[in-house]
Amino acid sequence: MLFNIISICRGGGYRYCRTDPPHPKRNSKGLYPLHRVILENRLNRLLKRNEIAHHKNGDKMDDKEENIELIGWREHAIHHAKRVIWIKVICQNCKKEFLRIPSQIKYNIKRKSKNFCSRSCEGSFQYPKGKRISRGSVTAT
Numbered sequence: 001m002l003f004n005i006i007s008i009c010r011g012g013g014y015r016y017c018r019t020d021p022p023h024p025k026r027n028s029k030g031l032y033p034l035h036r037v038i039l040e041n042r043l044n045r046l047l048k049r050n051e052i053a054h055h056k057n058g059d060k061m062d063d064k065e066e067n068i069e070l071i072g073w074r075e076h077a078i079h080h081a082k083r084v085i086w087i088k089v090i091c092q093n094c095k096k097e098f099l100r101i102p103s104q105i106k107y108n109i110k111r112k113s114k115n116f117c118s119r120s121c122e123g124s125f126q127y128p129k130g131k132r133i134s135r136g137s138v139t140a141t
């Protein structure tokens, strides 16, 4: 048991909670998603960035302990494949085909960056002179 749940509230289709001690990743209002806290309490450790607390029955408000399972980010996207569309992209550096979700591609277009299959490909790609774009991390939404 890492956190005691002091209060619960709703927002954005999920339930959030305040904990004691306060969750290290709480938002500015002191809240953190309840299902993640429940899973962290069960595992007795914090979830990593790429780990997702998935609602087995698809009901995001159903935070019963048996309804929440630990799942990797990639696995989770496949699990919800009906809603997540994967798009084939060609890596600008090694020309290998790989899969991206649209939000990541949009992000790259916005940054006028190119699509790369990996950090090392992004790092070794030679941008035309004077157009070097600073690297930023890509996160899923």
Ligand SMILES: [Zn+2]
Residues within 6 Å of the ligand: 053, 054, 055, 076, 080
């Ligand atoms: Zn899920």
Ligand SMILES: [Zn+2]
Residues within 6 Å of the ligand: 091, 092, 093, 094, 095, 096, 116, 117, 118, 121
């Ligand atoms: Zn590559």
